[in-house]
Amino acid sequence: xxxxxxxxxxxxxxxxxxxxxxxxxxxxxxxxxxxxxxxxxxxxxxxxxxxxxxxxxxxxxxxxxxxxxxxxxxxxxxxxxxxxxxxxxxxxxxxxxxxxxxxxxxxxxxxxxxxxxxxxxxxxxxxxxxxxxxxxxxxxxxxxxxxxxxxxxxxxxxxxxxxxxxxxxxxxxxxxxxxxxxxxxxxxxxxxxxxxxxxxxxxxxxxxxxxxxxxxxxxxxxxxxxxxxxxxxxxxxxxxxxxxxxxxxxxxxxxxxxxxxxxxxxxxxxxxxxxxxxxxxxxxxxxxxxxxxxxxxxxxxxxxxxxxxxxxxxxxxxxxxxxxxxxxxxxxxxxxxxxxxxxxxxxxxxxxxxxxxxxxxxxxxxxxxxxxxxxxxxxxxxxxxxxxxxxxxxxxxxxxxxxxxxxxxxxxxxxxxxxxxxxxxxxxxxxxxxxxxxxxxxxxxxxxxxxxxxxxxx
Amino acid sequence: xxxxxxxxxxxxxxxxxxxxxxxxxxxxxxxxxxxxxxxxxxxxxxxxxxxxxxxxxxxxxxxxxxxxxxxxxxxxxxxxxxxxxxxxxxxxxxxxxxxxxxxxxxxxxxxxxxxxxxxxxxxxxxxxxxxxxxxxxxxxxxxxxxxxxxxxxxxxxxxxxxxxxxxxxxxxxxxxxxxxxxxxxxxxxxxxxxxxxxxxxxxxxxxxxxxxxxxxxxxxxx
Numbered sequence: 026x027x028x029x030x031x032x033x034x035x036x037x038x039x040x041x042x043x044x045x046x047x048x049x050x051x052x053x054x055x056x057x058x059x060x061x062x063x064x065x066x067x068x069x070x071x072x073x074x075x076x077x078x079x080x081x082x083x084x085x086x087x088x089x090x091x092x093x094x095x096x097x098x099x100x101x102x103x104x105x106x107x108x109x110x111x112x113x114x115x116x117x118x119x120x121x122x123x124x125x126x127x128x129x130x131x132x133x134x135x136x137x138x139x140x141x142x143x144x145x146x147x148x149x150x151x152x153x154x155x156x157x158x159x160x161x162x163x164x165x166x167x168x169x170x171x172x173x174x175x176x177x178x179x180x181x182x183x184x185x186x187x188x189x190x191x192x193x194x195x196x197x198x199x200x201x202x203x204x205x206x207x208x209x210x211x212x213x214x215x216x217x218x219x220x221x222x223x224x225x226x227x228x229x230x231x232x233x234x235x236x237x238x239x240x241x242x243x244x245x246x247x248x249x250x251x252x253x254x255x256x257x258x259x260x261x262x263x264x265x266x267x268x269x270x271x272x273x274x275x276x277x278x279x280x281x282x283x284x285x286x287x288x289x290x291x292x293x294x295x296x297x298x299x300x301x302x303x304x305x306x307x308x309x310x311x312x313x314x315x316x317x318x319x320x321x322x323x324x325x326x327x328x329x330x331x332x333x334x335x336x337x338x339x340x341x342x343x344x345x346x347x348x349x350x351x352x353x354x355x356x357x358x359x360x361x362x363x364x365x366x367x368x369x370x371x372x373x374x375x376x377x378x379x380x381x382x383x384x385x386x387x388x389x390x391x392x393x394x395x396x397x398x399x400x401x402x403x404x405x406x407x408x409x410x411x412x413x414x415x416x417x418x419x420x421x422x423x424x425x426x427x428x429x430x431x432x433x434x435x436x437x438x439x440x441x442x443x444x445x446x447x448x449x450x451x452x453x454x455x456x457x458x459x460x461x462x463x464x465x466x467x468x469x470x471x472x473x474x475x476x477x478x479x480x481x482x483x
Numbered sequence: 484x485x486x487x488x489x490x491x492x493x494x495x496x497x498x499x500x501x502x503x504x505x506x507x508x509x510x511x512x513x514x515x516x517x518x519x520x521x522x523x524x525x526x527x528x529x530x531x532x533x534x535x536x537x538x539x540x541x542x543x544x545x546x547x548x549x550x551x552x553x554x555x556x557x558x559x560x561x562x563x564x565x566x567x568x569x570x571x572x573x574x575x576x577x578x579x580x581x582x583x584x585x586x587x588x589x590x591x592x593x594x595x596x597x598x599x600x601x602x603x604x605x606x607x608x609x610x611x612x613x614x615x616x617x618x619x620x621x622x623x624x625x626x627x628x629x630x631x632x633x634x635x636x637x638x639x640x641x642x643x644x645x646x647x648x649x650x651x652x653x654x655x656x657x658x659x660x661x662x663x664x665x666x667x668x669x670x671x672x673x674x675x676x677x678x679x680x681x682x683x684x685x686x687x688x689x690x691x692x693x694x695x696x697x698x699x700x701x702x703x704x705x
Contacts, residue, residue, distance in 0.1 A: 034662045036635060036636065037662045037663055038663050040638075040640050040643055041640065041643065041647075042663065044550035044551075044554070044640060044644065045546040045547050045549070045550045046549040046553055046559070046562070047546050047549075048545035048546050048548075048549050048563075048566070052541075052549075052563060053538065053541050053545075055563075056541065056567045056571055059567055059571045060571055060574065061571075061575070
């Protein structure tokens with residue numbers, strides 16, 4: 026009996042299982058009409074806020090502080106040209122001007138020991154002599170007098186001894202050494218698998234631009250000069266994951282746990298600034314060391330490498346080539362292995378000296394070197410260049426136009442190259458407007474990624 | 484050890500994208516380039532509310548799902564309604580799909596539930612008879628409920644469906660769930676909130692009804 030029933034059920038199942046009734050487009054329209062309009066969730070994401078606030082603070086700090094620090098450096102350098110010969114006279118001036126302090130010191134020693142050395146006696150004589158002179162002229166021996174005296178001595182010695190013109194502290198080529206570089210990398214990179222990295226190299230960069238960290242410091246106005254700074258700063262990495270995986274894979278959990286904890290690692294930075302005839306060159310290198318389980322051992326960034334030609338040109342304030350490399354690394358996946366070297370070679374023309382607006386153009390060249398030579402997954406979907414600067418916040422202090430191009434073994438990585446024209450408007454504090462105009466192209470061996478970025482601000 | 488983890492499909496062993504999760508992914512598939520024939524990509528894209536993927540899911544399974552709904556509903560209009568509601572439900576809860584069964588199987592279950600819920604909502608009558616009918620069923624001779632496989636072998640799919648659609652609602656639901664979906668009486672009872680006895684009685688009556696209908700229409704011999 027049961028077998029017979031089972032046969033009947035199997036027969037029904039076999040006959041009706043794959044039964045289909047053709048659905049129509051009207052059904053689809055009805056489904057779309059029934060779909061609820063889900064408003065975008067606006068939940069409070071504390072780390073976004075934290076990153077934003079931190080970014081703003083660091084950006085503001087970087088915008089203002091390094092300028093001042095570099096102005097200090099500039100001024101120090103400028104001054105050093107004239108201060109060198111002043112040392113001879115300044116000693117005399119110092120001995121005379123410090124008499125008041127000396128008097129106090131000798132008095133204290135007399136009170137304590139009751140004995141006077143010959144040196145102290147002579148000092149007291151000198152002091153009393155000066156005091157009597159001051160009294161006779163009817164002037165108080167105060168700070169203003171000393172400063173005036175000092176200033177007069179400087180001017181006197183400068184004019185009489187050297188006959189040199191004091192270099193102007195104006196729009197000098199030194200200005201290019203302002204940190205017009207990647208300052209803060211806040212990278213909410215993936216919409217699904219999201220992590221956030223605080224790449225706070227700002228402190229390091231401040232240090233590298235500050236004379237206090239100079240290993241070798243020379244006046245930049247010398248025909249040939251070289252400055253070398255060295256500093257250590259923190260690199261803070263904080264990863265947060267937006268969406269948990271539904272996978273039960275232990276390996277993934279391990280990976281996630283290895284990267285979700287915040288990490289602070291040391292950054293070691295070196296920056297060199299040199300001048301050779303009419304060429305000025307800046308270059309910096311920062312090495313960040315392993316901070317998380319899954320991080321690379323050393324992450325290096327070459328930044329702010331800016332050779333500047335003809336810095337004193339009148340027609341064009343300066344014209345420069347820029348090399349910026351922030352992510353040279355060996356990349357590998359199961360399909361390909363390659364070495365990526367993104368280069369940013371550009372130029373900059375300052376068009377408005379007064380308002381400090383400049384136009385910068387350049388090209389990013391991504392070279393992909395090395396390959397396993399075989400495609401493991403030939404049916405894999407097409408890839409497009411996805412790692413671009415759009416997700417990163419770059420702070421530039423001038424109006425910027427950049428061009429990026431990628432040339433290399435991309436034929437192994439994609440069959441269809443996407444040409445993205447990206448127009449962005451960025452304010453000092455964040456990205457306000459951004460739009461992509463992708464143009465799909467079928468170039469076999471090369472692709473181009475064009476982006477146009479306007480930046481208004483300092 | 485690098486983790487062979489594919490971010491788009493969130494699986495460790497993805498045949499289409501083999502990306503090392505320990506390294507930053509330079510190349511990621513754009514949604515428009517996803518191979519939607521891959522079920523994992525399709526699910527992932529639907530979770531992301533990708534309209535293209537949703538349409539693809541509709542095109543691929545809608546006819547079959549309409550067939551499923553038609554087995555539970557009295558007429559095609561009701562079935563279309565249930566199918567549409569089912570797709571709305573699928574799009575909204577697909578993120579909860581645990582990937583332990585095939586997507587189609589899961590969708591069929593969702594459609595089945597939606598069709599039953601749809602019917603319950605529409606119907607003002609009690610879908611199932613009370614437990615007293617079970618006793619009555621036991622008193623009847625079992626032969627009255629027996630259908631022979633050889634008898635209905637030659638009945639076409641359309642004829643079979645037509646007769647099934649004429650079944651009383653309670654019979655039809657239980658018969659579909661048991662005979663075609665393959666659910667046990669316990670599952671059916673849990674699912675519909677009825678006793679196992681009621682489920683068995685409904686099934687037996689459905690078979691008798693079918694036999695009578697087949698006889699009435701001359702599809703099987705006496």
